[in-house]
Amino acid sequence: MTSPKLRGGSLAALVVLVLLVAAERVYVYEVESDVPITEDVPHVPGVSWRFGEQLLVVWVPRDVAPGIILFTNETAPIPLYDRTYFLLVVPADARPSHRTEAEAFLKTPDGTYPVVFRKPDGGIIDITAHSIEDALTILKQMGLQPEYRGRAELIAKGDPDAGGEAAAPTLPRRPSVGSTFDVYGGLYFRETPVTRTGLVVIPVRGTQSACINVRGAAYVGYDAKSFALGTLIRGGAVDADLIVEVYKIELLGNCTFLGSQRFRLANRTRYWVSLINSTTSVDELAVFVMLDVRSFSGQPRVGVNASLIYARTYRYGFEVGEFAARAAGGFVVRREVRRVVIGPYVAYDGYVAQTVSSSLTLTLATEPVNGVCKDLRVRFTINGRSPSGTYIYRGRHLGLCIYDVYLPNVWEPSFQTEYFYAKAFGGGLAWVLDIEYTDGSTPYVVAMFLKNADAFRYWRWAEQWKTIPEDIDASWMYPFLSSAFEIYATPTEPIPAPGIYHGLVTVRTDSVGQLFRAMLSISGRYTYPGLDRVVYMKKAEVDIAMPLSVWGLYAGGFYLDDLLSSVAPRGWVREAFDVKRVVDFILMLAGVVGRVAGLLGFATGEGLKSAGDSIMVQTLDYYTARIIYRRGWYTNVASDTIIIPFRTHSLYGRDTPTELEITRICLDNICTNPSLKAYVQPDTSYIYSIKTVHAFLKNWMFRAQVSGVASYYRP
Amino acid sequence: MRDQTVFFLLLVVVFSLLWFVWPWSWLVGVFIAGLVFLWSLFFVSCVGLGRGFVVVFGLVAAPLALAPVAEPLFLWYAVAPLAVFVVLVYAASRAYDSLLWGFLFVVGSLWLHVIILVAVDLLTGGLLSQAFDMGFDVYVRWNVPLIAFMDTFSLYISCKAVKLIFAYVKRRRG
Numbered sequence: 001m002t003s004p005k006l007r008g009g010s011l012a013a014l015v016v017l018v019l020l021v022a023a024e025r026v027y028v029y030e031v032e033s034d035v036p037i038t039e040d041v042p043h044v045p046g047v048s049w050r051f052g053e054q055l056l057v058v059w060v061p062r063d064v065a066p067g068i069i070l071f072t073n074e075t076a077p078i079p080l081y082d083r084t085y086f087l088l089v090v091p092a093d094a095r096p097s098h099r100t101e102a103e104a105f106l107k108t109p110d111g112t113y114p115v116v117f118r119k120p121d122g123g124i125i126d127i128t129a130h131s132i133e134d135a136l137t138i139l140k141q142m143g144l145q146p147e148y149r150g151r152a153e154l155i156a157k158g159d160p161d162a163g164g165e166a167a168a169p170t171l172p173r174r175p176s177v178g179s180t181f182d183v184y185g186g187l188y189f190r191e192t193p194v195t196r197t198g199l200v201v202i203p204v205r206g207t208q209s210a211c212i213n214v215r216g217a218a219y220v221g222y223d224a225k226s227f228a229l230g231t232l233i234r235g236g237a238v239d240a241d242l243i244v245e246v247y248k249i250e251l252l253g254n255c256t257f258l259g260s261q262r263f264r265l266a267n268r269t270r271y272w273v274s275l276i277n278s279t280t281s282v283d284e285l286a287v288f289v290m291l292d293v294r295s296f297s298g299q300p301r302v303g304v305n306a307s308l309i310y311a312r313t314y315r316y317g318f319e320v321g322e323f324a325a326r327a328a329g330g331f332v333v334r335r336e337v338r339r340v341v342i343g344p345y346v347a348y349d350g351y352v353a354q355t356v357s358s359s360l361t362l363t364l365a366t367e368p369v370n371g372v373c374k375d376l377r378v379r380f381t382i383n384g385r386s387p388s389g390t391y392i393y394r395g396r397h398l399g400l401c402i403y404d405v406y407l408p409n410v411w412e413p414s415f416q417t418e419y420f421y422a423k424a425f426g427g428g429l430a431w432v433l434d435i436e437y438t439d440g441s442t443p444y445v446v447a448m449f450l451k452n453a454d455a456f457r458y459w460r461w462a463e464q465w466k467t468i469p470e471d472i473d474a475s476w477m478y479p480f481l482s483s484a485f486e487i488y489a490t491p492t493e494p495i496p497a498p499g500i501y502h503g504l505v506t507v508r509t510d511s512v513g514q515l516f517r518a519m520l521s522i523s524g525r526y527t528y529p530g531l532d533r534v535v536y537m538k539k540a541e542v543d544i545a546m547p548l549s550v551w552g553l554y555a556g557g558f559y560l561d562d563l564l565s566s567v568a569p570r571g572w573v574r575e576a577f578d579v580k581r582v583v584d585f586i587l588m589l590a591g592v593v594g595r596v597a598g599l600l601g602f603a604t605g606e607g608l609k610s611a612g613d614s615i616m617v618q619t620l621d622y623y624t625a626r627i628i629y630r631r632g633w634y635t636n637v638a639s640d641t642i643i644i645p646f647r648t649h650s651l652y653g654r655d656t657p658t659e660l661e662i663t664r665i666c667l668d669n670i671c672t673n674p675s676l677k678a679y680v681q682p683d684t685s686y687i688y689s690i691k692t693v694h695a696f697l698k699n700w701m702f703r704a705q706v707s708g709v710a711s712y713y714r715p
Numbered sequence: 716m717r718d719q720t721v722f723f724l725l726l727v728v729v730f731s732l733l734w735f736v737w738p739w740s741w742l743v744g745v746f747i748a749g750l751v752f753l754w755s756l757f758f759v760s761c762v763g764l765g766r767g768f769v770v771v772f773g774l775v776a777a778p779l780a781l782a783p784v785a786e787p788l789f790l791w792y793a794v795a796p797l798a799v800f801v802v803l804v805y806a807a808s809r810a811y812d813s814l815l816w817g818f819l820f821v822v823g824s825l826w827l828h829v830i831i832l833v834a835v836d837l838l839t840g841g842l843l844s845q846a847f848d849m850g851f852d853v854y855v856r857w858n859v860p861l862i863a864f865m866d867t868f869s870l871y872i873s874c875k876a877v878k879l880i881f882a883y884v885k886r887r888r889g
Contacts, residue, residue, distance in 0.1 A: 579790050579794065580793035590822065597800075599754050603747045603751055668854070
């Protein structure tokens with residue numbers, strides 16, 4: 001559905017486009033910068049071209065080297081980008097003005113340009129290319145006539161390292177009630193095929209539009225400070241404009257048009273949407289995205305995602321949850337590698353700034369060089385782009401050279417930059433370690449062992465709605481907050497195969513008035529990439545502690561299918577349980593009761609019990625309960641995920657938030673103690689304001705855009 | 716082997732050791748069937764094993780293995796213990812010429828063996844209870860061979876004891 005305002009707008013844009021048809025000549029420089037570039041991009045004062053005073057930043061890898069990827073447990077070429085190394089695109093006839101005070105100078109073979117940094121005039125924050133050739137192709141597709149002119153330097157005036165490598169590591173802190181902070185998150189749009197010219201709507205993912213009168217609009221909400229869109233084009237080429245319309249959501253869900261921005265569509269490109277800012281998002285905002293396609297070739301599909309930064313105040317003590325990502329196990333490498341990729345992990349939405357931490361610890365075993373263990377230099381980068389420190393490790397000679405690699409801290413500015421970048425492309429989080437001997441040679445890595453420790457851990461925010469100071473918005477009736485734990489591990493038993501285990505546990509606190517008070521979801525699978533085989537989780541144990549009695553903890557069990565169908569014996573297995581009761585009664589009359597039947601009773605009884613999936617609850621102590629899921633030997637349910645809602649008597653009638661702690665998780669035979677926190681909201685003493693417009697529109701949080709209300713199917 | 720019962724005891728234990736490597740799939744049904752079959756032969760050998768019993772217990776155990784391919788046979792998991800019990804009573808009553816004596820032999824042996832198990836459980840600080848409670852688990856496998864050994868071992872003692880008691884009583888009665 002398009003807006004009526006659009007026709008006039010597109011007509012005007014068409015006129016502008018006609019003027020721009022002639023390909024503009026641009027110079028491309030390979031730049032070494034002493035200023036890391038993020039969203040504040042170089043501008044040359046006085047220059048005037050289709051992107052205003054802005055220069056285009058195109059990322060190209062600094063180098064590509066073989067690395068091992070945890071996700072697949074395989075080796076592959078891994079590019080390493082660097083925020084101080086990029087291509088700069090300058091209009092060929094640039095005539096800079098020297099009247100404005102420069103923040104830096106761009107020294108090129110064609111002369112020196114004064115540079116200032118700010119959010120992009122022309123809307124394009126950056127473009128990512130695989131190589132310089134790829135970059136030139138992308139620029140040509142944008143209607144430019146690029147000419148590579150060699151190397152250049154971007155030299156900052158004054159302190160060059162402000163905000164960069166020299167940034168002092170900040171200690172992660174836990175959010176405290178009453179504090180205000182930045183919250184990062186993402187929006188997700190549906191990947192859309194381009195099959196015709198003209199206007200093509202890119203709808204929000206999920207079924208709910210933020211506006212009654214604009215179908216496919218995405219909810220942004222209140223107090224959004226920054227907004228960046230990222231594009232991914234697959235399967236063909238598109239010559240189009242990307243149109244972003246911003247709406248204000250009125251009281252009853254109708255939207256009024258605030259304005260629109262039009263950009264030239266390019267692949268792997270980030271756009272700055274300045275219309276969404278602290279001033280405009282005093283109102284509740286929505287955003288609508290479409291393409292104005294001039295031509296296309298192949299069968300292109302356009303994917304759009306967005307990253308956002310919000311200002312949020314922590315008021316009630318239950319608006320945050322925790323995310324922890326871990327890696328564990330041993331990996332046989334046996335080759336020369338320069339990169340180790342730990343991840344990718346889901347970049348869970350709602351990252352609360354200043355809270356990231358890591359205790360990444362691994363042991364590398366390398367082949368000695370001429371019988372000597374050389375010093376190993378490890379450069380930690382987030383997503384292979386921003387640095388988080390470089391350290392040198394001395395090897396211990398134990399036949400092999402053993403290096404104990406430990407990351408002392410995460411560089412917060414780097415993490416924020418990369419999180420914001422990744423979300424614009426719907427991407428995840430990974431550590432990319434660049435390893436080399438201090439003499440520059442590449443180590444032959446025999447194996448590596450990851451200690452079961454956090455790769456990433458941070459606090460995450462639950463919602464994007466403005467909370468009313470006195471009350472709680474009605475949207476809190478259906479909160480959609482989950483604390484999440486993600487792990488990669490290698491299997492050691494039962495089969496030491498070239499596989500990798502991927503597990504995910506989330507605790508979603510349930511809303512008041514629902515059947516349960518919290519909901520656990522457990523997923524786990526072994527993947528054997530080489531064998532093209534997946535084995536679903538067979539057993540899981542999760543220990544939950546709370547400062548209340550866990551007595552009478554009741555847990556349900558559901559498969560994550562369309563209906564959330566119950567984990568319960570079904571079919572003849574279920575009938576057999578009924579028959580068993582009768583037979584047991586007869587045997588009891590005959591004097592054969594319980595364990596008297598010994599091995600016979602055990603084999604048949606337990607055999608039947610373990611045929612189907614089951615959920616069990618064990619009380620470990622007054623405060624701790626263990627929830628156990630077992631996949632039956634006869635079960636053929638094709639699901640790697642189990643949803644376990646639970647409740648205890650003690651969680652009812654609460655007028656303060658309750659802290660749950662996941663103290664231990666065992667997925668199959670991989671056990672870890674994550675100490676993951678989740679908060680259950682109180683169910684008394686709170687007044688709900690009537691503000692229902694977006695109560696069901698939980699489009700921001702977990703697993704893209706879904707309604708936050710789960711329904712249960714009871715057979 | 717001189718003592719047939721000892722032979723079957725060892726067979727049950729050796730078979731149960733296979734559990735350590737048994738795949739967690741529909742094949743578990745085959746394992747259970749094997750265990751039930753061998754255990755039944757073991758018990759019946761205490762009072763006298765005939766070829767007929769091998770066939771009968773084979774027929775009793777087979778549906779347990781076949782249940783995953785013919786789902787209604789899962790009902791047999793409920794009924795099988797009763798069927799085995801009836802056949803055991805029949806076998807014992809043949810040996811003691813009376814249904815009542817046969818019944819008493821089977822129930823008496825089972826009760827005596829559970830008393831021994833309880834004693835062992837107490838002595839080992841609840842190890843056996845733990846093993847029984849564990850059930851069939853995909854990753855915890857030690858419990859099944861332990862139960863198989865302890866159960867057959869104690870049942871061997873108890874059935875021999877009951878046999879002696881019965882012989883004594885019969886002698887007294889003349």
